[in-house]
Amino acid sequence: MKVIKIDKNSWTKGIDKSREAYKLFGPVKDKTIVIFKELEQGMFPEMEYTDSVLSAKSVIFPQTEKILGGSLDESIEDHHILKRPDTNYSPRAVLGIRPYDAKAIQLVKLNFDTEDYRDPYWCDAYEATTFIGLAINEPSAFDFSTLTDTGPFGEEGLDILLVDCKEEYLAKVLTDKGETFLKASGFEESANTKPSLKTIKALQSKAEKAITSKIDSSKIKDKTILELYEAPFWDDLAFSCINCGTCTYVCPTCWCFDIQDETRGKTCSRFRNWDTCMDPLFTMHGSGHNPRGEKTQRVRQRFMHKLKYFLDKYDKGIMCVGCGRCVKHCPVNIDIREVCNTMNSYEKQE
Amino acid sequence: MDSYTKKIRELASNLLKDNKVDMVIGFNQGTIPMATSPQVARTPEQALEFVWNSNCSINLANYLSNQKGKIGIVAKGCDSRNIVTHIIENKISREQLHIIGVPCTGMLDKVKISSSIDGEILSYSEEGDTITLKTKSSEQNIVKNDFLASNCETCTHRNPVIYDDLVADLVTEQKIDDPFKDVRKIEEMDSDAKWNHFENLLENCIRCYACRNACPLCYCPTCFVDESDPQWVGKGQNNIDVRTFHFLRAYHCAGRCTDCGACEQACPMDIKVRDFTRKLNKDALEIYGWEAGLTLEQRPPLDTFNPEDPDEFIK
Numbered sequence: 304m305k306v307i308k309i310d311k312n313s314w315t316k317g318i319d320k321s322r323e324a325y326k327l328f329g330p331v332k333d334k335t336i337v338i339f340k341e342l343e344q345g346m347f348p349e350m351e352y353t354d355s356v357l358s359a360k361s362v363i364f365p366q367t368e369k370i371l372g373g374s375l376d377e378s379i380e381d382h383h384i385l386k387r388p389d390t391n392y393s394p395r396a397v398l399g400i401r402p403y404d405a406k407a408i409q410l411v412k413l414n415f416d417t418e419d420y421r422d423p424y425w426c427d428a429y430e431a432t433t434f435i436g437l438a439i440n441e442p443s444a445f446d447f448s449t450l451t452d453t454g455p456f457g458e459e460g461l462d463i464l465l466v467d468c469k470e471e472y473l474a475k476v477l478t479d480k481g482e483t484f485l486k487a488s489g490f491e492e493s494a495n496t497k498p499s500l501k502t503i504k505a506l507q508s509k510a511e512k513a514i515t516s517k518i519d520s521s522k523i524k525d526k527t528i529l530e531l532y533e534a535p536f537w538d539d540l541a542f543s544c545i546n547c548g549t550c551t552y553v554c555p556t557c558w559c560f561d562i563q564d565e566t567r568g569k570t571c572s573r574f575r576n577w578d579t580c581m582d583p584l585f586t587m588h589g590s591g592h593n594p595r596g597e598k599t600q601r602v603r604q605r606f607m608h609k610l611k612y613f614l615d616k617y618d619k620g621i622m623c624v625g626c627g628r629c630v631k632h633c634p635v636n637i638d639i640r641e642v643c644n645t646m647n648s649y650e651k652q653e
Numbered sequence: 654m655d656s657y658t659k660k661i662r663e664l665a666s667n668l669l670k671d672n673k674v675d676m677v678i679g680f681n682q683g684t685i686p687m688a689t690s691p692q693v694a695r696t697p698e699q700a701l702e703f704v705w706n707s708n709c710s711i712n713l714a715n716y717l718s719n720q721k722g723k724i725g726i727v728a729k730g731c732d733s734r735n736i737v738t739h740i741i742e743n744k745i746s747r748e749q750l751h752i753i754g755v756p757c758t759g760m761l762d763k764v765k766i767s768s769s770i771d772g773e774i775l776s777y778s779e780e781g782d783t784i785t786l787k788t789k790s791s792e793q794n795i796v797k798n799d800f801l802a803s804n805c806e807t808c809t810h811r812n813p814v815i816y817d818d819l820v821a822d823l824v825t826e827q828k829i830d831d832p833f834k835d836v837r838k839i840e841e842m843d844s845d846a847k848w849n850h851f852e853n854l855l856e857n858c859i860r861c862y863a864c865r866n867a868c869p870l871c872y873c874p875t876c877f878v879d880e881s882d883p884q885w886v887g888k889g890q891n892n893i894d895v896r897t898f899h900f901l902r903a904y905h906c907a908g909r910c911t912d913c914g915a916c917e918q919a920c921p922m923d924i925k926v927r928d929f930t931r932k933l934n935k936d937a938l939e940i941y942g943w944e945a946g947l948t949l950e951q952r953p954p955l956d957t958f959n960p961e962d963p964d965e966f967i968k
Binding site: 333336444445548549551552553576583584630631632637640641 | 879
């Protein structure tokens with residue numbers, strides 16, 4: 304394991320240097336909130352933030368992405384033929400992504416990059432991207448990532464893990480991609496590995512201990528789908544839900560999308576947009592029938608997908624990385640930790 | 654606020670015990686500091702979970718649309734005005750309702766509070782006008798009135814306008830000299846500045862529709878943005894489509910909006926969407942002398958027609 308020392312005074316200089324080889328993305332304070340954005344010249348990632356409203360999933364999976372385009376002008380030879388647009392997949396780097404968000408991208412990958420199907424847009428963007436994580440020294444009260452197989456210092460899905468050590472960052476080099484980025488930024492001063500790892504370990508165990516949320520999903524896999532599906536608690540649980548898309552859009556693991564065709568003059572485009580299972584339109588059939596026409600059905604679907612179907616299908620834990628965004632931003636305080644515990648402890652009454 | 658909570662629990666559980674209602678809609682304590690959750694009680698025991706504090710900003714009238722049976726509902730000033738609007742618009746009948754009126758002293762602006770406090774808020778309590786917030790390293794007291802949600806700062810209808818019970822004595826209504834100062838500021842901008850103001854305002858919108866869905870006025874079975882045949886508006890992040898949604902949503906609320914602020918409280922991106930609706934509220938007041946939801950006796954100005962109308966254009 305190689306550890307690089309980055310003096311904070313040379314941070315912005317290195318970031319600027321990396322721009323020669325990478326398109327950069329990172330957390331940015333925008334008015335009152337923190338969101339992930341492309342870092343234009345002169346913009347630097349906000350490295351002191353606790354949590355961002357939106358995760359970095361949009362770097363790989365933009366909320367609106369043109370996937371095909373063409374012309375309706377019949378004087379052009381290949382009119383009405385839709386072709387993939389010339390998207391720029393030159394190297395990009397996400398700076399300051401939190402470990403739970405990097406893990407989330409790995410969960411999303413299970414869906415977009417399978418043995419049978421490879422989503423070219425998602426996969427090309429993913430392969431072009433270097434993930435430079437920022438460990439969470441002080442987890443927020445919403446963070447329950449230690450209970451979802453990641454944690455504030457989790458390394459899964461990262462190429463580099465930066466650890467803030469006051470005057471400097473210690474950078475754990477986790478992959479070749481990570482090493483290439485550090486070289487391109489001119490961050491090459493090796494740290495003394497053993498004591499550095501010890502420092503990181505100490506910060507890690509302090510951070511992990513600071514997480515006090517209790518969620519238990521251990522018994523969910525032994526319950527049948529129908530047992531949970533037919534459980535009596537869904538109506539009460541869904542009562543407060545206003546069916547907005549906040550929980551799904553702020554969620555780093557939600558990957559559903561909708562396809563839309565648009566024309567403007569003689570050009571036509573096919574877009575994909577984030578979609579949300581909270582919206583009745585999500586499942587509306589052309590016939591007018593809606594298999595999830597009621598609010599309760601939609602709320603149940605969201606939690607069953609994250610906490611049961613995903614678990615059963617992939618055997619890689621639940622589809623939640625414990626970032627706590629949905630808990631924090633739900634306008635009516637529907638709390639996935641409570642729902643998970645309710646599902647976990649539910650015993651069918653005979 | 655403890656006395657409010659006590660009274661709400663008592664009234665709600667008695668209504669259920671005496672079978673006067675099938676359910677009561679109120680607020681339960683949330684799972685995180687400064688949060689409450691709208692909840693329904695169907696048994697007297699469940700009603701004992703209700704709470705009241707300065708974080709009950711979601712508008713409960715939103716939960717009445719198309720409900721069957723006899724319903725008890727906890728209502729502060731703005732909720733009660735939206736109940737009136739619901740009754741006028743035939744979404745629910747007065748006879749179906751038992752309104753537990755709450756004289757309100759304003760709700761808090763969470764963003765304003767968290768951005769003025771160092772560190773994450775780990776616990777919240779309130780006693781009269783004093784709010785006590787605990788962070789990891791400190792305990793701070795703040796004065797409630799300094800951190801009111803902006804719609805509560807200019808509210809002149811804190812008392813419920815219709816009710817069957819009251820949880821406390823009516824409160825003194827605020828006297829506001831210029832309630833539309835913020836709107837005037839935008840009106841005074843030249844067109845370019847105005848355009849930039851609204852472009853900047855909507856820049857971070859993710860179209861989650863929390864503003865729409867938190868709004869008691871937005872009960873259309875299919876919202877215009879969800880129509881697919883014809884499709885009125887694109888669904889992506891193109892700013893023309895984002896704008897279209899916000900402009901039309903606001904216009905659908907013209908003469909109906911009670912400025913309850915639920916839209917802004919619900920927005921995860923902290924967008925001040927009331928900049929749109931407040932202009933229309935100001936117009937409704939200046940042109941028609943109308944404030945929404947104050948009376949069951951009169952229809953809102955934009956859904957009524959009078960042959961005696963003094964304006965020529967309408968004849």
